[in-house]
Amino acid sequence: MQTEQPSTKQRQGVSPWMMGGAFLLLAGFLVFIWLGLQRAQAGPAVVGQPAPDFELTTFDGQTLRSEELRGKVIVLNFWASWCDPCAEEAAFLEQAWQRYVRREDVVFVGVAYVDSETEAKRYLAQHQVTYPNGPDLRTVISQAYRIRGVPETYVIDKNGRLTYIKIGPFVSVQEVVQVVEAALQ
């Protein structure tokens, strides 16, 4: 009878510590996957909601922070030099900017999405863009806005709320002016 006892103990299988450790590991792994899925499935920026904050260092070395731009309508345009539709709307954005350049309550900001500095600067010179532009380093801003591609434009009102999202290029200066005016009201 005594000889059977160890054998029964053996048949009980893995020790509770080992089981607990395995379950903890599995639980941790599942939590990690869940967090990743939550992040991946988080929806895009929504009109009417506060716009994600951003900080952009322009190609001129100027730092723009969305918090410091409160009280102004922000036209945040994502573009890239390798994107043909971006080139189509570049002139419309610049012409619209020229209408507001002397006003203190509107600012246009260009964000170069995954672009080399050389190509981006060449693009800006080619399209004679004069409003502030900078690279989206580590794609932090585009991730915050969860952009789906370029060009995309986000219009933020004076209180920091999104008032308009344009997926794709603007097709006229009037279209740009219209959304800025709507945000100003």
Next chain:
Amino acid sequence: MKKWLWVALIVWGVLLGQAEVAAAQEPTPSDDEVNAVARQLYCPVCENVPLDVCPTEACKDWREQIREKLAAGWSEEEIKAYFAAQYGDRTLAQPPRRGFNWLAYLIPLALMLLGVGVVVRILWTARRSQSQAALPMVEEERLAEIESALRRQGE
């Protein structure tokens, strides 16, 4: 005076020609060298496409960037760090060893160790049970010996 001017022009022409030859002979990284770095990076725009096989114009530009940086004497690590700083960690084939990324390295290792532990445990248990199953056989032999000894005594 005219003669000296001609000589000066000829010398200048020869020197200019030599400079051009020297410039042409400067080592330019080959496609293979560029691709050796590019295959360690992923297209920042396309999903899961290594940079060396990515067919888009943007990727061609990025490969040219790699060529320029190699020509400027940058190391592979410096180029990869530059791409990560510009376009994010997702451009790297291997996540950098920091923060949450450590999980990508530690979880497989932990699972492997767990697997080894389970296998060792199973083998050990099986060996123990085998040796315990063999015990009654030894006892039977011993019993047979005792029986035969008893029989001899009885005789």
